[in-house]
Amino acid sequence: MTNTLSYASTPRLSSRVEQLHGSVIDSSTSLLASQTHDIVRFAMGAPNAELIPEADFARLFAAPSQGRFDYGATEGEPELIREVAAQLHRQGLAADPERILITTGGMQGLDIAFKLLIDAGDTVVVEAPTYTNGIGTAQSYQARILEAPIDQDGMVVEELPRLVAEHGQTPKAIYTVPNFQNPSGTTMSLERRRELLRLAEEWDAVIIDDDPYGTLRFEGEPVPSFAELSPGNPRIIQVRTFSKVLAPGLRIGWLELDPALRQLAINAKQSMDTCTGVPMQHIVADYLAEGALDAHIARLRGVYRERKYALINALADTFGEEVTTTNPEGGFFLWLTLGGRYAQVDAEELFPIALRHGVAYIPGPAFTASGTFHNALRLCFATSSPDRIREGVSRLHRALEEAIA
Ligand SMILES: Cc1ncc(COP(=O)(O)O)c(C=O)c1O
Incomplete structure (x- = not known):
């Protein structure tokens, strides 16, 4: 007698499964974790541990925890919604708590946005290249992807009507990442933002404005967001996250959207995870309430500016005209x-x-549905110190020389 039952084959799956592509970026986390030799990490878009206020988080996590381990409201802990709105006000942005929904990272914001908008066969315009998981999420709802080229001013919006x-x-x-785009680092110009708003109106389309990096401007002039250009416009869904300015492991982000859509978004979230991890929400709310975020972001800007120049200068010194960035x-x-x-x-x-030479990056084809950009690499300068960045560029040089030998 045995308790195990035999089975025939793989269960019948949904047609959606064919559109679940997985993420080259996310998979690189475990790939790199399994390597035992020293690697300069230009791959993941993550801040380094020394830039994460871990001591503050540990202190705040240890604070009296009454109710913090219970289920929370789906829309988010009221303290965190309040602090997010206050933070946005400090940045000079209008923020109505009735338009904010706390999400489990920016990724859940994207998932909810596409879930609310996309039926199988609907078209989603994306930048080419764009954030891998943005495409992946749209495809998981069986979207047809329409790729728009980018140049140094972001998505080439003028080409959209023809495309x-x-x-x-x-x-x-x-779907757009308008500021310091992932992967290209480019920012959409003001004229193109205006034109995109006009086209969205003409096409009865929604702009999913995914902006994890916008506060990390270290030079040049800020460009107004879609919501600043068109306040209260229900055709704009803003996807935001604390992953890049605080820590990705917190998994705390938010959506800002029309109140009617927000109610639908709450319904969608209730069938995903009920609520975002409550202790983590309180860590972020308490951190914001202490007023520490602005100084922290100011520090990050200085550090990332230095790192960008370390990378750009090392690439120019090492490769001269052989590469462009x-x-x-x-x-x-x-x-x-x-x-x-x-x-x-x-x-x-x-x-x-x-990888053998001890340097990691994300290959270009990861950033399009069509798998183009074979001759391109995304390099993240945020994770490593200037010395490590220079070392990484030397290793990349050795790898390239081996590849053409
Ligand atoms: C453009 C963009 N959107 C969304 C995300 C996801 O953010 P989170 O880690 O908070 O889910 C990222 C992270 O790399 C990103 O670059």
């Missing part, structure tokens, strides 16, 4: 395009060689 006409279907959603005014990333002697190198094939 949409050729595609034959107007978009339901336009973007020159971001904030955020975490720059985009490197291989040229000259390296023009034929495939960034995916280079990856294992680079």
Whole structure:
């Protein structure tokens, strides 16, 4: 007699499964964790441990915890919603608590936004390249992806009418990372933001404005957000997160959206995770209440500015004209395009060689649905010190030389 039952084969799955692509970026976390040799990490878009206020978090986590381990309200802990609104006010932004929904990281904000908007076969415009998990989430709702090119001023919005006409279907959603874009580091110009708002109106589409990096501007002039250009516009869903300015492991973000949509978003979240982890919400709320965030962000800006220049200068000194890069005014990333002697190198094939040489990055094809940009690499300058960045660039050079040998 045995208690185990036999089974025939894989269970019948949903058609959606074919559109679950997984994330090259997220998978690199476990790939890199399994390496035992020293690696300079240009891969994940994560702040380094020394830039995370861990001691403050530990102190706040140990604070009296009455009720903090219970279920919380789906829309978020009232203290955190209040503090997020106050923080936005300090940044000069209008923020209505009735429009805020706390999410489990920016990723859940994206998931909810696409869930509310997209039926199978609907079109979503995305930047090419764009954030891998943005595409992945749209595809998980069986969206058709329409790729729009970018240049140094972000999405080339002028091309959209032609691209949409050729595609034959107007978009339901336009997904953009307008500031210090992931992966390119570029920022959408004011004129293009205005034009995108106009097109969204014309096409009856929603702009999903995903902006984890906007507060991390270390040079140049800020560009007004879509919501500042069109206050209260229900066609704008703002996806925000504390992952890049505080810590990604907290998994705390928020959505800012029309109150009617917010109620639907709450319904959607209730069938996902009921509420975002309550202790983590309180750590962030208490941290904000202590008024420490502005000074912390000011420090990050200085550090990231120095790191960007360390990377750009090391790349220029090492590679000269053989590669070109973007020159971001904030955020975490720059985009490197291989040229000259390296023009034929495939960034995916280079990856294992680079890893062996002790440097990691994300290959270009991870950032499009069509798998293009084989000659491009996303480099994150946020994670490593200037010395480590220079070491990483030397290692990348050795890897590239081996690849063309
Ligand atoms: C553009 C963009 N959106 C969303 C996210 C996800 O943020 P979170 O880690 O808070 O889920 C990231 C993280 O890399 C990102 O770069």
